[in-house]
Structures are given as C-alpha cells and as structure tokens.
Amino acid sequence: MFRMTGIFRSRTYFIRILRTIALVLVVFLLILSSVLYAFSRKTALEMQQEASRKVLNQINYNIDNLNETVRSLMMTAFNDRDMTVLMNNQDIEVFDLYNKLYKLDLFVSSNPFIQSIWIYNGYNGCYYSTALSSMVSCKEPDSASNLLKPFIVSPNTLAKLTLLPIAPSFSEAGKQELFAYFMYKNLDAYVPGSSVLMMSIKAKWLFDNIRTLNELGDNAPGDLFIMDADGKVFSPGESGAARDEGIYSALRTASTSSGYLMTGQGRDKKIVTYMASKFNGWKVVSVQPYDQVFGKVNQLLTVMVVILGIFIVLAFVVSSLATVRLYRPFGKLMSQIQRLPEAQMELPPKDELSLMSAVYDRIVEKMNRLQADQNVNQHIWQSYRLRRLMTDSAVTTEAEFAECMPAAASAGEGRQFIVAVLKLDDYGRFAQTRSEREQKLCRFAVTNIAGELYGEQFPNVPADMKNDHAAVLLMVPPGNTEQTYAELTRLTHLVMSTMDSYYNLSLTAAFSEPFGDYRHAAPSYEQALAYSLYRMVYGKMSVITPAHIAACQGGDAYEIPYELEKKLVDAIRSGEAAAMQARMDAVFQYIAQLSPVNVDFAILQLLVILQHTVRDVSSNKLKNLTVDLRAYNRRMLEQETLADMRRLMDDLLREVAGQMQEAAKGKNEYLIEAVKEIVENNYADENLSLQFVASALRMSAAYLGRFFRSSQGQSVADYINEVRLTKAQEMLSAGSDSIAAIMKNVGFTNESNFFKHFKKKTGATPGEYRLRKANGDSG
Secondary structure (H helix, E strand, C coil): CHHHHHHHHHCHHHHHHHHHHHHHHHHHHHHHHHHHHHHHHHHHHHHHHHHHHHHHHHHHHHHHHHHHHHHHHHHHHHHCHHHHHHHHCCCCCHHHHHHHHHHHHHHHHCCCCEEEEEEEECCCCEEEECCCCCCEECCCCCCCCCCCHHHHHCCCCCCCCCCEEECCCCCCCCCCCEEEEEECCCCCCCCCCCCEEEEEEEHHHHHHHHHHHHHHCCCCCCEEEEECCCCCEECCCCCCCCCCHHHHHHHHCCCCCEEEEEECCHHHCEEEEEEECCCCCCEEEEEEEHHHHCHHHHHHHHHHHHHHHHHHHHHHHHHHHHHHHHHHHHHHHHHHHHCCHHHHCCCCCCCHHHHHHHHHHHHHHHHHHHHHHHHHHHHHHHHHHHHHHHHCHHHCCHHHHHHHCHHHHCCHHHCEEEEEEEEECCHHHHHHHCCHHHHHHHHHHHHHHHHHHHCCCCCEEEEECCCCEEEEEEEECCCCHHHHHHHHHHHHHHHHHHHHHHHCCCEEEEECCCECCHHHHHHHHHHHHHHHHHHHHHCCCCEECHHHHHCCCCCCCCCCCHHHHHHHHHHHHHCCHHHHHHHHHHHHHHHCCCCHHHHHHHHHHHHHHHHHHHHHHHHCCCCCCCCCHHHHHHHHHHCCCHHHHHHHHHHHHHHHHHHHHHHHHHHHHHHHHHHHHHHHHHCCCCCCCHHHHHHHHCCCHHHHHHHHHHHHCCCHHHHHHHHHHHHHHHHHHHCCCCHHHHHHHCCCCCHHHHHHHHHHHHCCCHHHHHHHHHCCCCC
C-alpha cells in the first residue's frame, strides 16, 4: 500500500491513467443514473395521470348519477298530488295543509342528501318549506333566510332540472354548501312570480363522494373543486391550496374536455387534472403538489445518489489496482530511460510520456545530425572525385573510375564516352540576385535533374564544377554518332525546360567529341568547355554539338572587311535608320562565322568604327550628337551572345538616327531664318535675288532654291516680292512719299511690274490703296 501511494505521488502518467479510468466509470454511472431518474419521473407522472383520469372518470360518473337521482326525486315530488296542491291551490284547509307539510318533511328526512324543499305558490303568494320554522309563510319572509325568493323575482332565466350553486347567508365564506334544483310547469322559460318547486341539495354529500374515490386512488392530500360551464368555482372550502387564480385561468382557457396541466414554480408547482361532465358541462378538478406526486421518485433519487457514491469509491479502488498493473512495465521502461545521458538534460517534466518523447527527440536529432554530417562528408568526397576525374583523368585508376561509374566497369572494351558541359546563362545576374543557399540548391538541381534525365538512355556521372557550369560524363553506345547526339539534344532540351519551369534558370549545353578511354575525360571536358563559348554565336539555351562547331569555323580572320566597314559608315552618315539596320545585319552575319575568340576582336573593331563615325557626323552638323558611346562599349562587352549584342547595337543605331534627324531639323530651321533675315535687311536693294542670298550664305543657288521651295511652299523670288509689297503697303498707309519714291525704296525698278504685283496682292493700284486708307477703309 505504501509503495502504491509513492507511485501515485511521483508518477504523473500513472495519475492520468487513474483519473481516466475513474472518470470514465463516474461519467458512465452519472449518465446511467440520470437516464434512470428521468425515466422514473416520466413513468411516475404517466401513472399518476392515468390514476387521476380513472378517479375523475368515476367522480364524473357519480355526479351524473347524482344528477339523475335528484332529477328522479324532483319529478316524483313535482308530480305528487300533495305537492301539486301546495303549488297550485289558492285556498288550502288548515288540517289538509299540515298533512301535506308533514308529508313534505317526511320526504326530506327520507333523502339524506336533500337539505330542504321549497315551494312557492304563485296563486296565493305563500312559501312552503322544510327550512322554515312554521314550514309556511304567506307574508314576505326575511330575504336572508328565504333561499327561493331571489330566483323568483330575478328576471334572469331560471334553469329547469339543473343543479345550480346557491350561497345562503349561513354558509361559510369560500365554501360551497348547497346546490338548488328547480321545476316549474312552463315548458319554456320561467315566468317570474309563477309557481315553482326547489330542492336544495347538500354539497357535502357530493364532495364526500368525490373525496372517498380520491382516497381510494391514494391521492388524499390533493385538493378538489368543481368549475361549471361559466367558469364559476365551487369547492368544499376545507383547503385553500386550490384557490389559485392561475389555475382557474388555465382551466377556463383549456380547449379539451379532459387533461392535465402544470402550474407554478418551485415549491408552488402543482399538477392539475380535470375532466368535464357530458350532462351539465361541469369540470371536476384535482390539484396535487408536484413534490408530493414525485415523493417516491425523489426517494429513489436519494438512494441512487448513495449508491453512486459507493460506486465512485469502489471505482477509485479498482482503478488504482488496475492502474498499478498497467503501469508496471511502463515504469520499468522509465527507469531504463532515466539512466540515459539525454534524460539528465533540462527537459520539461510534464509527465513520463513527455520525458520519453523529449529524450527520443534528442536521440533522433543527434542521429540525424551525425547522418547529415556523414552525408555532407560523403558528398564532398564524391564531388572531389568527380571534379578530379574531369580535370585530371590521367591519374585516375580503373578502380577509382569504376567506383565513380559502376556501369562503365561492366561495359567492357567497347565503351564510348562524351562529356557534356551545362553552363548557366546570365551567371553575373544569377550570382548577384540569388543567395548562397539558393545558388547551392540550383547547382544541385542541375546535376540531379541532368543525371536523372540523361540516365533514361545513357549511364552518366554528373559533377558540379562550381562557378557557372556543371559537367556530365556520359557513356554512349559506339557506332551511330549522329543518332547519339540527336538523342542527347532531345534529353538536354528536357533538362533545360525543367530548370526553366521550376528554377527560372537558363542553360546552354555543349558536347565534346566521343572518346573511348576514360583517361581522355579531362581533354574532352576542356573541349566541351571551349565549345560552350560558341554560345556567343548560337545564343542562350542552345545545344552545341561538334557539328555546330564545324559549321562555324571562319578561319583566323578577325577584322571586319573594308567593304562592309565603308557601307556601314555611309549608312550611318546618311541618317536613314533602315540603311543602318541593313548594313549592321551584314556585319553581324560576318562576325557570326568567326571563332569565339576572334568575335571579341571584331566587336571591339565595330565599336571603334562607330565611335569615329559618330564623331565625324557630329562635327558636320549644327548640333552635336550626344550618344554615350562609352556606356554602350561597356554594356556590349558584358553580353554573352551575338543576339544580345545585336539588340544592344539596334538601340545605339536608333539613338544615333534620332539625334541626326533632330540635328537636320534644327539646321533647316536655322537656314530658313537666315534667308528671311537677309531678305528683310536687303529688300530695298534692287539686286536682291536668289543668287544674292545664295552668295551671302555661300551655298549653291539651285540647292537653296529647291530647299526653300520645299520648306516654305514658294520660291525665294516670290518671298522677296512679298516682303517688298508688304513694306510698300506700310509706306503708302503711313507716309506721304510719292508712289515712285516708295517703289524705289522697296527695290522695284520697273513701274509696270510694281503696279501689276501690287494690284495682284491688294486688288487696287497704289494710288487707289492710299486713297482708301486716307478715307478710313481698313480693307
């Protein structure tokens, strides 16, 4: 027991097992007890309602039977000859009257439920009753003791052969003691003042009968009362529990003839059962306290709580014993774990499982770290051997080569190899925009993807050569070399598309010539690396094979031929963009035939030619060209392919052509302004002409004439005449000089010629024009 207590105190997981088992048992017992209690209450309520319905049904039957009994007695009395005499004869002899009254008293005494009989004779106005001391009164009796008078004088309809509640003066407050039963001769409604027979029935007899039946149903403490069809309530008055307006209101609004309902809250909660009579519409009502009805059910609840407590104690004991047995192998495992070094570290002591999980995580972490270090070292060693194979294959032994490429060792003497170089395009941007981790990931992806895709057809060994490329040693079947390169090209395009889709990387591939001895892998690698320089010619994402190299051998030439240079310079000087593009295409077609080394020299030469040409063009223009050739030179040398260089050269030519057009446009404007200025300053000179202006500008008269006409839409001579006539108009309007003097002042020497041109311009002769201006005409 002491040992189990120690385990309980020190083992968190043990406590969790114990709590779980105990909690499951307790919850199960609570649910079972709750269901049993709810079922018991429901069953008790249904049984009580059924018993109440049976009792009320019997009570209702007795009421109906009482009604029939009273009805039979009333008809007997009403049809009795002596009763008829008392009701209808105006004069009755004294001896005969006392005999009849004696018979009336005998009738009442023989029926214990009849309290009294009242007869009113409408012919003589006398009352005959067993309730009166003299049994007869022909004078106005005291209204307090006369039970019949209120009904005779009332204009309301007096119901015939129906039990009606009456409240005599001697009745206790709130207690119903008498019911009245009437009979009269009229077939229709009662006529006030006519003869009537009334029996007063003891209410105690009715309520005693109801109470007896209720006690037989084991419902003695309940309250009983009756509610008539008008909602009026009458009860024995022995208990006030039933006098509740809430119950009365619920019964008045009940839509069914029988049933039950619940009223009140808490201790005032009651069960109300009612049933209506089919003869007079009365509702017999039983009111019972809710707690009293469910008394036995509550006792059952108490017993269930006691049993539940005992079960909980037993459950705890059983759970403790079961938990000790379940925990024993787990405790042994924990003792072994606690001896491990990892368990001595600072770990969160939540429970035993948390400790085991933390120790396991530490062990797995340590093993993973060791495995990762081993994998890294193995990868470094493997990468070193592959790079050594590519760069120094001559010293690689057959055994080492077999470890690098096991498939080649089993191929025998007929094996053949090709080295592929996969080069990253735009490596400078790649190195600047990608982090070191991303760069390692991309290099690994290149070697991994290339190895898998090439491996579909050819055994291979990929190697990350660092910097901007990777190399793959491929074992290919001997024989059909052209078909081999075609298949390698197809697989290389798959590698390129995969890298571009997933890593946004562009690759260029170059293949070496086939070789049979693995010791030639290093020279073949150098060869493939040299072939990759032809990316300059074939562009990015190209696959370069020895056939492409053979088609691109341009000898040792590296200079651009003089003819191509001269045509390019002339096109640039012309300023025509189309001509520039055509000549530049021819130059690049020539450069594309050169070897990659000589391409660099040709590009440098092209840049020098462009620099000199732009300088010469700029010196002959009125406006200097502001092309930044040094920036273009730097960007040109950074390009990896001729296509990129060609696009950059197109940008340069468009910029040069645009500035030349702007310079030419500015020169034209300056020339027109110079011509107009010469004319404005020399219009009075009779020798002013096209030749005069051309001489002043030191230009050809023919060129100047064509240029001025194309620019202004009129000849120089017409412009001179226009200026002279304008000046003549100003002089005629403002001055008083003679027309001949004005003609001479504006440079005209022929009067008829002056008059002809002036009239053509103004529509009037000089004299008419002056006269109109003098008269204020603005035309």
